[in-house]
Amino acid sequence: QVQLVESGGGLVQAGGSLRLSCTASGGTFSRYAMGWFRQLPGKEREFVAAISGRAVITDYVDSVKGRFTISRANADNTVYLQMNSLKPEDTAVYYCAARYRGPLRRGSSEYDAWGQGIQVTVSS
Numbered sequence: 001q002v003q004l005v006e007s008g009g010g011l012v013q014a015g016g017s018l019r020l021s022c023t024a025s026g027g028t029f030s031r032y033a034m035g036w037f038r039q040l041p042g043k044e045r046e047f048v049a050a051i052s053g054r055a056v057i058t059d060y061v062d063s064v065k066g067r068f069t070i071s072r073a074n075a076d077n078t079v080y081l082q083m084n085s086l087k088p089e090d091t092a093v094y095y096c097a098a099r100y101r102g103p104l105r106r107g108s109s110e111y112d113a114w115g116q117g118i119q120v121t122v123s124s
Helices: none
Strands: 003-007 010-013 018-025 032-039 046-051 058-060 068-073 078-083 092-100 118-123
Touching: 003 092, 018 032, 018 092, 018 118, 032 068, 032 078, 046 068, 046 078, 046 092, 058 068, 078 092
Parallel strands: 010 118
Antiparallel strands: 003 018, 018 078, 032 046, 032 092, 046 058, 068 078, 092 118
16 A cells, blocks of 8 residues: 655745645555545545546646646656645645556545645635
8 A cells, every 4th residue: 555645735825836745655656646635624625636647647626727737756756736826715735645547536535545634825
C-alpha cells in the first residue's frame, strides 16, 4: 500500500498562488493514478483534479479549470497541484489520493490511499 504525504499549504491572499506537493512511498508510483480532493468542515470531500499514471490524461472540476494544474514527476514519486488566481472559496483542507491502475475517477471511494491533508487558506 502506498503512503502519501502532502506539503506546501498555507495562507495566501486572493489572486495569489500556491503549489501543493504529495510524495509517495511504498509502491510503484507510475502504476497509480493520482488525485487531489478538498474538504470543508461538515462538507463532503470534493474532487479537484486527477492525473493518469504516465501523465497522459488529466481531469479537473470546472471550478478550477484554467487556474489549477496537476502534474507529476514519477522519478521523484511526487504529484503537484499548482494553484493560481486563488479565491477565498478555494479555502479547504486538500488531500492527495492514489488509485491503483484503472481509469481516472472523481469519486473519493475509488481511491485506495490518502494523505493526511493540508490546510489551504485564501484571504479576501
